[in-house]
Amino acid sequence: MPPSYTPGPGLCGVCAHVRVVRNRRGSTFFLCGLSETDSRFSRYPPLPVFHCEGFVAARPPEDGEGSGKATG
Ligand code: SF4
Numbered sequence: 001m002p003p004s005y006t007p008g009p010g011l012c013g014v015c016a017h018v019r020v021v022r023n024r025r026g027s028t029f030f031l032c033g034l035s036e037t038d039s040r041f042s043r044y045p046p047l048p049v050f051h052c053e054g055f056v057a058a059r060p061p062e063d064g065e066g067s068g069k070a071t072g
Helices: none
Strands: 018-022 028-032
Antiparallel strands (some): 018 028
């Protein structure tokens, strides 16, 4: 049997509006917090999300972070 591939959540995985919900069976869901105040957004958007008008980075990268350069 070939290995299975599960795509990640895309933008929702790093968005300030997301709430990660886990059920008792161990499944993970990405709940969009904007859906509570803005009907344009789905409570559980189809994943992965590659483009979203409501996306806000959960934490902006700090200087040098993610540049591939070693620090220290
Ligand atoms: S605003 Fe967009 S990217 Fe952020 S959690 Fe909602 S659907 Fe995902």
